Amino acid sequence: MDFLLLLRLLMLLVPQPVLGKLRMKCPLNLDHQDGEKPWSYYRPGDLLLGIVISPSTISLATLPFNMAPSSQIQFSHNGKERILYMIFNIEVVNKNHQLLRNCTLGYNIYDNYLNTLGTSDALLDTLSTGEANVPNYSCGRKDNLLVILDGADRDISVQMSTLVGPYKVAQLSNRIASEALNDKSQFPFFHPMLPKEGIQYPGIVQLLLHFGWTFIGLFAPDTEKGENFMRTFTPMLVKNRICVVISQQFSMTGHTAPLRGALSKWKQVNVFVHFIEFDSIWDRILPFHSALEGLPGPIEGKVWIMTMLGVYLMTKDRRLKYVHSIWSFPLQWKKSWQKDNAYEHYFFAEPEFQDEYFQCSLSKNIFSVKGQRRCTQKTPLDTQKKENRMWLANGVITYSVIKILAHAINAAMSNFKRRRKKGEERLGTPRLQPWKFHPFLKKKELYNHSLLKVYLDQNGEVAADLRIFSRVVLPKDDPIDKELGSFERQRLRLNQDALSQLKLLNKSLPQSKCVEKCQPGFVKKAREGEPFCCYDCIPCPEGTISTQEDTEKCTKCSDDQYPTKNRVQCIPKRITFLSYEEHLGIILVSFALLLFLITGLVLIIFLQYLETPIVKANNRDLSFILLVSLQLCFLSSFFFIGQPKNATCLLRQTMFSIVFSIAVSSVLAKTITVMLAFLASKPGNRMRRWLGKSLANSIILSCSAVQIFICAMWLGVSPPFPDSDMHSQPGEIILQCNEGSVIMFYVVLSYMGFLAIICFTVAFLVRNLPGAFNEAKLITFGMLVFCSVWIAFLPTYLSAKGKSMVAVQVFSILASGAGLLGCIFFPKCYIIILRPDLNTKEHLLIKVGT
Numbered sequence: 001m002d003f004l005l006l007l008r009l010l011m012l013l014v015p016q017p018v019l020g021k022l023r024m025k026c027p028l029n030l031d032h033q034d035g036e037k038p039w040s041y042y043r044p045g046d047l048l049l050g051i052v053i054s055p056s057t058i059s060l061a062t063l064p065f066n067m068a069p070s071s072q073i074q075f076s077h078n079g080k081e082r083i084l085y086m087i088f089n090i091e092v093v094n095k096n097h098q099l100l101r102n103c104t105l106g107y108n109i110y111d112n113y114l115n116t117l118g119t120s121d122a123l124l125d126t127l128s129t130g131e132a133n134v135p136n137y138s139c140g141r142k143d144n145l146l147v148i149l150d151g152a153d154r155d156i157s158v159q160m161s162t163l164v165g166p167y168k169v170a171q172l173s174n175r176i177a178s179e180a181l182n183d184k185s186q187f188p189f190f191h192p193m194l195p196k197e198g199i200q201y202p203g204i205v206q207l208l209l210h211f212g213w214t215f216i217g218l219f220a221p222d223t224e225k226g227e228n229f230m231r232t233f234t235p236m237l238v239k240n241r242i243c244v245v246i247s248q249q250f251s252m253t254g255h256t257a258p259l260r261g262a263l264s265k266w267k268q269v270n271v272f273v274h275f276i277e278f279d280s281i282w283d284r285i286l287p288f289h290s291a292l293e294g295l296p297g298p299i300e301g302k303v304w305i306m307t308m309l310g311v312y313l314m315t316k317d318r319r320l321k322y323v324h325s326i327w328s329f330p331l332q333w334k335k336s337w338q339k340d341n342a343y344e345h346y347f348f349a350e351p352e353f354q355d356e357y358f359q360c361s362l363s364k365n366i367f368s369v370k371g372q373r374r375c376t377q378k379t380p381l382d383t384q385k386k387e388n389r390m391w392l393a394n395g396v397i398t399y400s401v402i403k404i405l406a407h408a409i410n411a412a413m414s415n416f417k418r419r420r421k422k423g424e425e426r427l428g429t430p431r432l433q434p435w436k437f438h439p440f441l442k443k444k445e446l447y448n449h450s451l452l453k454v455y456l457d458q459n460g461e462v463a464a465d466l467r468i469f470s471r472v473v474l475p476k477d478d479p480i481d482k483e484l485g486s487f488e489r490q491r492l493r494l495n496q497d498a499l500s501q502l503k504l505l506n507k508s509l510p511q512s513k514c515v516e517k518c519q520p521g522f523v524k525k526a527r528e529g530e531p532f533c534c535y536d537c538i539p540c541p542e543g544t545i546s547t548q549e550d551t552e553k554c555t556k557c558s559d560d561q562y563p564t565k566n567r568v569q570c571i572p573k574r575i576t577f578l579s580y581e582e583h584l585g586i587i588l589v590s591f592a593l594l595l596f597l598i599t600g601l602v603l604i605i606f607l608q609y610l611e612t613p614i615v616k617a618n619n620r621d622l623s624f625i626l627l628v629s630l631q632l633c634f635l636s637s638f639f640f641i642g643q644p645k646n647a648t649c650l651l652r653q654t655m656f657s658i659v660f661s662i663a664v665s666s667v668l669a670k671t672i673t674v675m676l677a678f679l680a681s682k683p684g685n686r687m688r689r690w691l692g693k694s695l696a697n698s699i700i701l702s703c704s705a706v707q708i709f710i711c712a713m714w715l716g717v718s719p720p721f722p723d724s725d726m727h728s729q730p731g732e733i734i735l736q737c738n739e740g741s742v743i744m745f746y747v748v749l750s751y752m753g754f755l756a757i758i759c760f761t762v763a764f765l766v767r768n769l770p771g772a773f774n775e776a777k778l779i780t781f782g783m784l785v786f787c788s789v790w791i792a793f794l795p796t797y798l799s800a801k802g803k804s805m806v807a808v809q810v811f812s813i814l815a816s817g818a819g820l821l822g823c824i825f826f827p828k829c830y831i832i833i834l835r836p837d838l839n840t841k842e843h844l845l846i847k848v849g850t
Helices: 002-013 016-021 079-095 116-127 154-167 201-210 224-239 257-265 281-293 335-339 390-394 396-424 434-442 444-449 496-504 583-608 620-640 646-680 686-690 693-717 742-765 775-799 803-833
Strands: 040-043 047-053 056-058 073-075 105-111 145-151 170-173 190-192 215-221 243-250 271-274 302-306 323-328 358-363 372-377 454-456 462-464 466-472 480-488 491-494 522-526 535-539 561-563 570-572 574-576 721-725 732-738
Touching: 040 079, 047 079, 047 116, 079 105, 079 145, 079 396, 105 116, 116 145, 116 154, 145 154, 145 396, 145 434, 154 170, 170 434, 201 224, 201 302, 201 466, 201 480, 201 491, 215 224, 224 243, 243 257, 257 281, 281 302, 396 434, 396 444, 444 454, 480 496, 583 620, 583 803, 620 646, 620 693, 620 803, 646 693, 646 721, 646 732, 646 742, 646 775, 646 803, 693 742, 732 803, 742 775, 775 803
Parallel strands: 040 372, 047 105, 047 145, 145 170, 170 190, 215 243, 215 271, 271 302, 302 323, 574 732
Antiparallel strands: 040 105, 056 073, 323 466, 358 372, 454 462, 466 480, 480 491, 522 535, 561 570, 721 732
């Protein structure tokens, strides 16, 4: 009740003449307060399109009440053409009965002056069907408002959606939409016809990477859009390892000092990405030109990559002196648009159209304090066919949106008629309500009718294929246009023929990077305190390669491969082992055979002179055992030569250690026999009973048995096996025997060394026993050579690698055996062969001093 009383009170306060005006929309004859430029263009139709565009701008943000708005309003660049596009394309659709059947489209085109106040006025007017701007109040003419066509600025589009959303009026946008409008929960009636801002950003990144432009600059206005561009685009560049060394937002005040400082520091930056509005490119070029003008030295032409989805026409100008080319990403058109029969025959012939085709008058809403100049279309626009299609191409986007709208209207009207046939027929002319029309705009197949290559991506958002368009600046001529490729389905495609033509024009693309590329075989090393695109090139570490330029990490070769000298390729390693074919193997085999034959010759000599005193002296059986064991020692060296196999790996160390233990045990038995024989020669000494073959055999058997037991444990616990060493020598795979248990290997050597030391000690102690022929002296020298060889063996063996280790052990076997053979048996052979006069019992008797 309080609300009704308040409403009645307000009605009483309104003068009666005013109340009469609310019943009928009638023109008022007022002065032209708004100047010459109209606020809206109107034409009636069966279905009305409310269209809000921004062909004009207001120079001042605040409109003073004491100044007429006309003095502050001016058409923006090609602003009048934008009005023509709308009117022309609506007429094309109305005349094509295949596109729109049984109804006509009317329009109410509003100029919002690129501000929120003008937008609010336009929306209130189009939502009000009466004289006054009162939404939901019907008086006078009733327009069937169907949809709002949004051709305004992106930020203003949010305001429009907020206002028209509660009325469930669908809003179609033929411009790049704001990111906020993608939220369908807040803006369910908004339908973008073009992709959102940023559809070209992945294409720009791929373009930079393709040409190796990793050192770039970013420019954007100091507006909310510019900040959003910097916040969105910079992480994409950093993620793809592209350095942004110049990142600047600036106003159009002409202050170029910060820009000049950045350009002078990074002269090697030749590519710049500009977030730029369509009609401000010259305002951006001027400070850029002024900043470069004052820098010393030659300056290479800079590549401009602009984010706008369009092409900017330009002619020769001195401000383009430092510009190599200007790149943009206009939307791709389908080839079918050139064959569109409806579009083929209609072109504007008369640009000054207001006086001839429209009747303009100043009207004033009853609740408004200002008048607005409206123009109503009175006759069809005059058209004629032209050969030049450039003007036509600029209106394709608008025509595409109107065409999609026409198909949606046909679908909605067909559905409406089917429902009427089912019993829902009512009196009066059928009217298509906006909220009933909205579901038909949500169908995906409508985008197939677009003349642009638009589609819905996997997220259900509008995407589009783009062209890569370059306007190349020439020194003495107007810039020329080159279509260098496309960005289709998020993939970059470049036209190599067009790129080759740039070289013919002496306009090769400049480089934009901090350093030259690291060649294959090198890896990048970051410079401290500089951007990550600035680095040094160092060779790949040992064992690694790099096959690509500017690699950040070298690749390690597999174990069976090794890098080439320049570290660009992995090649198979050469398999090596101590073989019989190589020189070292042949030398060792020759020495082994020679020593084996010499030992056999000594054995034959001893057998031939078996009954001579020098052979019989000091237990000839021990001499034969020693000679045979030395022969086996020389033959055991053959297990170490050749490709390692299971049998050779199992036998080489065990055979060597057991045979050498028998040989050393035989020498020890000889030494002890000499010592006991001397002691037994003294009167009253009881050592005589120890003399004989039993003691010698016991020494050999017991000492050898211990070594055999150790080797048996070795083979039982962790036996040797064939193995390959891939890392000791570069470029080689060394086939060798893995000892299994290294501890057991050194236990075997230690025991053999223990026997040798005991033998050497005993022989050294009895070396001075009296006698013409003292074999203890020969044993002492023989064991001295033996111990010296094996003491030198240990450090040499541990420091050697690969087959050198095997060669060291074979050499030690041959040298130590040759030492025993030479020191013990060669003096005897000398006496047997060359001095038989000394080979007598009398000479060998021990002579005790008086």
